[in-house]
Each structure stands twice: as structure tokens, then as C-alpha cells.
Amino acid sequence: MSKRERLARACKAAGAIVALCGSMMAHAENWPSRPIKLVVPSTAGSTPDVFARILADALHAGMGATIVIDNKPGAGGAVAVNAVAKAPPDGYTVGITPPGPLGADTLLQKRLPYDPARELALVTLAVTQANVLVVRDSLKAQDMGQLISALQKDPDKYTYAAIGAGSVNRLCMELVIQQSGTKMTRVAYAGTPQAILAVVSGEVDMACLPEQAVAAQVRAGKLRALAIASARRSAVLAAVPTLKELGMPGIEADSWMGIIAPAGTPPAIVNRLRSEIAQALTQAQTREKLRTQFMEVVASTPEAFARTVQGDVTRWKSLIQTRGISVD
Incomplete structure (x- = not known):
């Protein structure tokens, strides 16, 4: 190939890149020109679903x-995350993810149907809230000390509800088991509403679930809150101590929710989406709606979101290995 031919080919390739960039810029400038699908990793009425509808209203009002x-429930959020990963990267499919599908599931699942590092774009860590360790009202244990004594006395008797193999609510209970030297049997459920119903009805004995999901049942006396699985006490359930206060340091299992998009989504769209979400979530009216649902606004950058995910992977890896946690 002559020098002139090589130069012509290089110019042609450069022209194609410029045209592609121009097309992407035009697409980003016109976005959104049709409805955006927000994939939710659980059933209607669940904590992520409640957040999704507040966010959807705020984005509609703002932009x-x-x-x-x-709603795509299943596998602790992995079904929804996979749907986002496989969607066209055009800015018209985004999703909500809990911690598990990006963190613990990558350690537990040998063959995840998606690769978070290659198939997903992190947009923002949107909100976070505490998990609460609750027991059925008919359980005699009135505090964590009594609960641990009961678990030690009858190690094969008690059960807990969990949503997905790598969910934070499961890992929280596994940390309690590890630090107290006790045993419990896990019972899996499709979503938070089903898990709550199981504890209220006595089908299982306890669970570690988002504060938004359990607060009403606690106030009604149908569930008893024994501990907060967060760094600090709840403003609403102020009388309930943290697990750290009770001598179980390191059990901080907040339920955050992040926004993801398919990898390859134009950076201009990802940046605008993050900006629009941050603006929507920090509006006084939206922040108040989230506060009544016990959700704290984070609205981080993609880079900060990535650091949170990596921190979770590092933190849960040791527990999964020492406890021999698997997907069975």
C-alpha cells in the first residue's frame, strides 16, 4: 500500500469517527425525545419501587x-440488572440496582448473566437507608441479648427471611450469625413485601430489612425492632440501638440504591442523566418525600458510586469466604 493510499484510508477512518461523534452529539442533544424506561429490581410496593415512583415524578416535573x-423482580435484583445490561445503549433504558447485583453477587455467582464492569455504566448512587433487624411479635426475645441466648439454646430452630443470595439483608444476618457464634436457617423470598409478610405471619422468625419497609409494622406492634444495622441510630426508631452499640462492630448493612445504564450509553446522556437526577432528588419537596420513606439522598458522581461498589466487594468477600456462603 502506497503512502498516499495509507493517508487516504486514515482520513476516511477519521472522517467516520467524526461522523459518529457528530451523530452521538446530536442524539444526546435531542435526548429524551420519547419515554424512558426505568427498570425496578423488585415487585410493586417494595422499597425500590417506592423510590422509583418518587424519582419518576421528580424527573417528570424537572425535565x-x-x-x-x-418491575422486574428476581434473584435479588440480578434479573433487572441483566435487563439493563442487555438493553440498547441509547439512554432510553436505565435501572435501579441494590448493592447485591454489583457487589456480593459477583463473588457468589460463577456465571452471572451480565458483567458489571463491561456491560454497565454507573450513573449515580442515588439514596441510602438503614436496615433494621426485626423479629415476629410472638417471639419472646425482647432485645438482642435475649435473641442470641435463644439462638444459642436452640441452634437449629430459628429462621430468617432473605431476598437473593447476595442481598444486603442476607449478608447482614450472616454477620450476626458470625459474630454471635450461632446458627439460623435462611428462607428465600422474591421481594421485600413477601419477606415482611413471612415475618409478620410467623412463617419465619426474623429478617434484616429496609427501615421504610418495616417501620409501619413496628409501630403497629406486628414486628419488634431489635437493632439498626447502620452506623447511627434512626431518627424515627430512635429507641432502637445500633448493632455496633450492642457489641457487634462492623455490621453496617445500609440498603443503597444506585442508577445504572447500559455500557456504551453516550457520555453526554449519562452526564445529563446524573445531573437531572441530582437536581430532582435535592429539590425540597422530593427530599421530604424521601425522608418520609426513611431514605437519605446521596446523588453521587459515577466515580464515587464505583468506589462504593468496590468497597462493598472488599467488605463482603471476607464474610462470604469465612462463612462459606453460596447461592444454594
């Missing part, structure tokens, strides 16, 4: 976009 909620 005029129509947000369509698409």
Missing part, C-alpha cells in the same frame, strides 16, 4: 420526561 416503571 418533562415521561418515565415508565418496569
Whole structure:
């Protein structure tokens, strides 16, 4: 190939890149021109679903976009995350993810249907809230000391509800088991509402679930809150101590929710989406709605979101290995 031919080919390739960039810029400038699908990793009425609908309303008010909620429960959020990963990277499919599908599931699942590092774009860690260790009201244990004594006395008797193999609510209970030297049997459920119903009905004995999901049942006396699995006490359940206060340091299992998009989504769209979400979540009216649902606004950058995910992977890896946690 002559020098002139090589130069012509290079110019042609450069022209194609410029055209592609121009097309992507035009696409980003016109976005959104149709409804955006927001994939939710659990059933209607669950904590992520409640957040999704608050966010959808706020985005509609702020940017005029129509947000369509698409509930895809299953596998602790992995079904929804996979749906986002496999969607066209055009800015019209985004999703909500809990910690598990990006963190513990990558350690537990040998063959995840998606690769978080290659198939997903992190947009923002949107909100976080504490998990609460609750027991059925008919259980005699009135505090964590009595609960641990009961577990030690009858090591094969008690059960806990969990959602997905790598969910934070499961890992929280596994940390309690590890630090107290006790045993419990895990019972899996499709979503938070089902897990709560199981504890309230006495189908299982306890669970570690988001504060938004359990607070009403605690106030009604149908569940008893024994501990907060967070760094600090709840403003609403102020009388309930943290697990750290009770001599179980390191059990901080907050339920955060992040926003993801398919990898390859134009950076301009990802940046605008993050900006629009941050603006929507920090509006006084939206922040108050989230506060009533016990959710704290984070609205981080993609880089900060990535650091949170990596921190979770590092933290849960030791527990998964020492406890021999698997997907069975």
C-alpha cells in the first residue's frame, strides 16, 4: 500500500469517527425525545419501587420526561440488572440496582448473566437507608441479648427471611450469625413485601430489612425492632440501638440504591442523566418525600458510586469466604 493510499484510508477512518461523534452529539442533544424506561429490581410496593415512583415524578416535573416503571423482580435484583445490561445503549433504558447485583453477587455467582464492569455504566448512587433487624411479635426475645441466648439454646430452630443470595439483608444476618457464634436457617423470598409478610405471619422468625419497609409494622406492634444495622441510630426508631452499640462492630448493612445504564450509553446522556437526577432528588419537596420513606439522598458522581461498589466487594468477600456462603 502506497503512502498516499495509507493517508487516504486514515482520513476516511477519521472522517467516520467524526461522523459518529457528530451523530452521538446530536442524539444526546435531542435526548429524551420519547419515554424512558426505568427498570425496578423488585415487585410493586417494595422499597425500590417506592423510590422509583418518587424519582419518576421528580424527573417528570424537572425535565418533562415521561418515565415508565418496569418491575422486574428476581434473584435479588440480578434479573433487572441483566435487563439493563442487555438493553440498547441509547439512554432510553436505565435501572435501579441494590448493592447485591454489583457487589456480593459477583463473588457468589460463577456465571452471572451480565458483567458489571463491561456491560454497565454507573450513573449515580442515588439514596441510602438503614436496615433494621426485626423479629415476629410472638417471639419472646425482647432485645438482642435475649435473641442470641435463644439462638444459642436452640441452634437449629430459628429462621430468617432473605431476598437473593447476595442481598444486603442476607449478608447482614450472616454477620450476626458470625459474630454471635450461632446458627439460623435462611428462607428465600422474591421481594421485600413477601419477606415482611413471612415475618409478620410467623412463617419465619426474623429478617434484616429496609427501615421504610418495616417501620409501619413496628409501630403497629406486628414486628419488634431489635437493632439498626447502620452506623447511627434512626431518627424515627430512635429507641432502637445500633448493632455496633450492642457489641457487634462492623455490621453496617445500609440498603443503597444506585442508577445504572447500559455500557456504551453516550457520555453526554449519562452526564445529563446524573445531573437531572441530582437536581430532582435535592429539590425540597422530593427530599421530604424521601425522608418520609426513611431514605437519605446521596446523588453521587459515577466515580464515587464505583468506589462504593468496590468497597462493598472488599467488605463482603471476607464474610462470604469465612462463612462459606453460596447461592444454594
